Amino acid sequence: MSDVDLPPIEIEVPAELGSLGDLRAIVVGFARRVGFRDQFDVEVVASELVTNAIVHAGTAPIVTLTQVGHRRMEIAVADEDPRSPGPVDPYENGTRGHGLAIVATLSRTWGVRREGGSGKTVWAEVEEQRPLRLVDGCGPGAQAARPLGPRADPLRRA
Incomplete structure (x- = not known):
């Protein structure tokens, strides 16, 4: 950095x-x-x-x-x-x-x-872009991806 x-x-x-x-x-x-x-x-x-x-x-x-x-x-x-x-x-x-x-x-x-x-x-x-993660799965009715926070766990669902 x-x-x-x-x-x-x-x-x-x-x-x-x-x-x-x-x-x-x-x-x-x-x-x-x-x-x-x-x-x-x-x-x-x-x-x-x-x-x-x-x-x-x-x-x-x-x-x-x-x-x-x-x-x-x-x-x-x-x-x-x-x-x-x-x-x-x-x-x-x-x-x-x-x-x-x-x-x-x-x-x-x-x-x-x-x-x-x-x-x-x-x-x-x-x-540099902040990485994205899927919020509620994918497919029909899925919510948009949101930026990860600085301490967010990319595998944890919101």
């Missing part, structure tokens, strides 16, 4: 999808230092943003990780392609087109910044 503001870190990622494993390890380490107990969301968001940059821009993206609060961080991916990312119907493209929908679902907010030059930065702010 971190109560200290961490300085941002910048990583140049080779323009090869095989380099994503090393990037994910760096992102997970930074997220732990920011206080994330579960790093899944930041790992997936970083992977999706960098994959998009490599596939669509074809250049080595620059990833910047910035702490924006306790258990909250920004993942920014700069590339040299001036085109903004846009929604793609994944059902028309087979297995492609889910990336930005995944980023939008897992992040608090996301967007695109133009910072001079010919490229762009696609960023997402991710905040």
Whole structure:
């Protein structure tokens, strides 16, 4: 857990999808230092943003990780392609087109910044979510899931 503001870190990622494993390890380490107990969301968001940059821009993206609060961080991916990312119907493209929908679902907010030059930065702010538990079973008539409290037993029914 971190109560200290961490300085941002910048990583140049080779323009090869095989380099994503090393990037994910760096992102997970930074997220732990920011206080994330579960790093899944930041790992997936970083992977999706960098994959998009490599596939669509074809250049080595620059990833910047910035702490924006306790258990909250920004993942920014700069590339040299001036085109903004846009929604793609994944059902028309087979297995492609889910990336930005995944980023939008897992992040608090996301967007695109133009910072001079010919490229762009696609960023997402991710905040660790409290885990959910089912309250009254599942199926017809079930109540909605509720966030777990800090000392709640996930196996105990409310």
